Amino acid sequence: MKKILVVLIVLLGTGFLASAKVSKAEKKALIDFYESTNGVEWVNTWNLETPVSEWYGVKVAGNHVIEIQLFRNNLKGTIPASIGKLQHLRILNVAFNSLTGELPASISQLAKLEILKIEMNRFKGKLPDSFGALGNLKELTAFNNFFSGNIPASLGQLTNLKVLNLSSNSLRGGIPEALGNLANLESLG
Numbered sequence: 001m002k003k004i005l006v007v008l009i010v011l012l013g014t015g016f017l018a019s020a021k022v023s024k025a026e027k028k029a030l031i032d033f034y035e036s037t038n039g040v041e042w043v044n045t046w047n048l049e050t051p052v053s054e055w056y057g058v059k060v061a062g063n064h065v066i067e068i069q070l071f072r073n074n075l076k077g078t079i080p081a082s083i084g085k086l087q088h089l090r091i092l093n094v095a096f097n098s099l100t101g102e103l104p105a106s107i108s109q110l111a112k113l114e115i116l117k118i119e120m121n122r123f124k125g126k127l128p129d130s131f132g133a134l135g136n137l138k139e140l141t142a143f144n145n146f147f148s149g150n151i152p153a154s155l156g157q158l159t160n161l162k163v164l165n166l167s168s169n170s171l172r173g174g175i176p177e178a179l180g181n182l183a184n185l186e187s188l189g
Contacts, residue, residue, distance in 0.1 A: 022052050026065050029085040030058065033068075037075040037099065044073055064088035071117070072096040084109035093117040095141065100124070108133045115139045119165070122146060127166070132157035139163040143189060146170055156181040165189030 022030075030052060039045055044056040053060040059067035065086050075097035083092075084106025092110070095117040102125035103118070114136050124146040131140075132154025138161060147169040155164065156178025164182070167189040179185075 022060055022063055022065055025085050027052055029080075029082040030055070030065065030068075032080040032082040036080040037077040037094075037097075042070070042073050042075060044070075059091075062088075066112075067091040067093075069093045070097070075099055077101075079104055079107070081106045083107055086110065088112055090136075091115040094121070096120040098122060102126075103128055105130055110134065112136055114160075117141045118145070119143045120145075124148065126150075127152050127155075127171075129154050131155055134158060135160065137161055138184075141165045141189075143167040143169070148172070151176055151179075153178040155179060158182065159184065161185055163187045 031048060034046055034048070046055040052058055052065065057069040057073070058065060066088050067090060069091060071093050072095070075094055077099065078101035079094070079099060081104040083104060087110070089110050090112050091114060093115065096119070099118070099121040100123065103123060105128050108128055108130035111133065113134050115138060117139070119141045120143070122145065123142070126149035127142070127147055129152045131152055135158065137158050140161065141163060143165045147166070148171065150173040151166060151171055153176035156176060159181060161182050162184050164185060165187065
């Protein structure tokens with residue numbers, strides 16, 4: 001009886017570990033992100049030899065990366081275009097770091113994204129017009145960056161949005177009328 005119990009525990013443990021394994025494409029996207037943001041100098045770095053589910057700030061469910069929470073973690077550099085391969089990502093929080101460059105257009109491929117926190121970095125350029133494709137987005141905070149240009153009217157398509165903060169950037173022009181479509185909006189900065 002004890003042997004059967006041990007075998008069952010081993011099999012269940014092995015099944016649990018296997019369930020936390022992500023695809024090669026998702027792991028590569030994370031490694032690209034790590035390398036592009038100077039991961040070796042992060043406050044809490046990743047041991048790339050361990051399973052992805054053990055990496056600081058990464059949450060895995062159903063064999064997919066669903067969260068990246070790297071708030072105030074000394075990230076420097078740019079977000080790579082391969083971020084778009086994390087198709088199951090629900091939360092991306094890279095706030096209060098030193099990220100630069102423009103946001104990759106591929107970020108709009110993250111159709112399941114609910115929270116995008118990129119505030120207090122050094123992003124520049126225009127906010128992508130393709131943000132309107134992020135239909136599940138509930139929170140977009142991008143304040144204290146160097147974004148320029150107009151506020152994209154496509155943000156008016158984000159009908160699930162509850163929080164929108166674009167303050168302290170170099171945005172110009174009027175507030176798009178389309179933002180009036182944001183019936184669930186609770187906070188606007």
